[in-house]
Amino acid sequence: MRSGRRRRTDQSTAPSYSRRLILILVTAATFLNPFTGSAINLALPAIGSEFTVDAATLAWVSSSYLLASVIFLLPAGRLGDSRGRVWVFLLGTVIYTAGSLLTLLTASIEMLLVFRFLQGIGGAMIFANSVALITHLYPPGERGYAIGINVTAVYAGLSLGPFLGGLLTQFFGWRSIFLVTAVLAIPVLLYAGKFPAFLNERHHDRFDVPGLLLSSVFLFCFFVGLTLATTTAGLLLLAVSLVLGIAFYLVEKRQPSPLLPVTIIEENRVFAFSNAAALINYSATFAVAFLLSLYLQYIRGFEPAAAGTLLLIQPIVQVFVAPISGRLSDRILPGYVASAGLAVSAVGLFGFSLLTAETPLEAIAALLLIVGIGLGLFSSPNTNAIMSSVEPRSYGSASAMVAAMRSLGMMVSMGTVMVIFAVIMGATTVSPAIFPEFLVSVQVSFTVFFLLTVLGIFFSLKRNRTAATEA
Known part of the structure; x- marks a missing residue:
């Protein structure tokens, strides 16, 4: 372990590359997925109107991406460990950009879902290796802050996505969202040669x-x-x-050389419980923007730009809280900070379960603020706990597990909403005639998410006791 620390110190002080630049490039690529995903939520009514599809089919615009992402995350992480993390990361950026450009040619809902699936493959290759690259680049004591910056990019994407997505959809059409995504990826590809060789080391394990x-x-x-x-x-x-x-x-x-790090899961309880907490957290929170964007536009009559502006509150709060919680997790046990975040999120989700057609906008804004604080407190410390619990050789697999739990949680979140929609509303296009049933679907969804978050608090506290015992 000493030699590993000594090697990382030498790498971090070498003059041939800039840690800050590498962090910026990785963070910029990380920004793409949440930006597109949150922006497209505001475009769903426009997409539904153009292709005349029901709410359950519309959910597949997000879910097709998530399905591809969760399928390819573990393979992408294993490829990063064996074939080079930088190579897989950059190839993923190319695939994601290609999927975005192809979406401009969409002529049917089926084509859109195929191109979103392709984006999901590229996104998996990016996310499976981004945190591994940062963890390899930054030693303990600085890692939580660097991870916090990377997580901030996710929340920045979530912040700008609804606002710009609403504006782009309203004034230029929903396809313009994917054009902007492709343009944002160009700097990452232009500076591909700036990544140092040690980040691309290979072990040549059998796939x-x-x-x-x-x-x-x-x-x-x-x-x-x-x-x-x-x-x-x-x-x-x-x-x-x-x-x-x-x-x-x-x-x-x-x-x-398994895709799933079974040995680590069975023997490393901090790793196992931290990933379980992440899975539950994303299962309970990812569909919040999806549900509220539809609620604001269908029930409250908001234009896409106005709905996106209100939804900015949650991710903007996360942008400010995530770096602070990441820095805090370098100083105290990360699990304690993450557990507090889950508890705060639970309060906000319970409040959303009480939504009505007359809920004051101030109350909705306050609940978005609360959920934003909770998510900001959870993500950076929980990721720091996961990555700091494994050896450098397993960074790729651990990073892929972090991303897999996020994507699987997102998939479960959207799947839960789709089931609830199907049970309460059936395969019917959302219209004023079924607005009451739609509102009940939203309330039931948030109730389920609140209960999931309470379960996540249990796993997070269990992780804390395990970490304290091992310490």
Whole structure:
């Protein structure tokens, strides 16, 4: 371990590259996904109107990206460890940009979903390696702050996405969102040669093809089954996904270089409980912007730009809180900060479960503020706890797990909403005739998310006790 610390110190002081520039480039690429995802939420009514699709189908605009992302995150992280993290990271940026440009040619909802799936593959390659690159670049004591900057980029994307997405959709059409995304990726590609060689070191482990095939089919069956959970076919797919999930875990236990870091999960309780807390956190919070954007436009009659402006509150708060909580997690046990964040988020989600057609806008703004503080307190410290609990050789797999829990949580969040919509509203286009049912769907969704967050607090506190015992 001493030699590892000594090597990292030498790397950080070498004159041939700039840590700050590398952090900026990684952070800029990290910004792309949350910006596009949050911006497109404001464009959903326009997309639904152009292609004449129901609310459940509209949810697939986000879910197709998430499905691709969660399928390819673990393989992308393993490829980063074995073939070079910088190479996989930059290739992901190229694929993401290509998907954005192809979206400009969309002529049907089916084409849009295919191009969003392609973006998801590129996004997986970016996110699976971004935190690993930062962790390799920054030593303990500085790592929490650097991760906090990276997390801030996510929240900055979430902040600017609704505002710019609303403006772009209203004045230039929803396709302009993807053009802006492609333009934003250009600087990252232009400075690709600035990454130092040590960040691209390779171990040449054998790639886990059986694990890739099993995990892909398992995740596909799970998500599609979740969206069709009210039908016999959906229940059958969920049963199949359970069998495949067990088979995947057993196969990974026997693989010398598994996609899923089974040994770390079984032996490192801080790693396991921190990832469980992350999964639950994103499952409970990702669909907040989706639900509120539809609520504000359908129930309150907001224009996309106005709805996006109000939704700015939550991610702007996160932008300011995330670096502070990251710095704080360098000084005290990260799990304590993350647990406090979950508790604060739970308060805001409970408030949203009480939404009505007459809820004052001031109350909605206050709840967005509360959820923003909670998420800002949680993400950076929780990621710092995960990455600091593993050895450098496993940074890629650990980074991929962080991103996988985020994407899987997002997928579960959207899947939960789709199930609730299907049960309460059916496969019907949202119209004034079913606004009461839509509002009930929103209330039920937020109630489920509140209960999930309470469960997440349990896992986070369990992680804290484990870390304290090991210390």
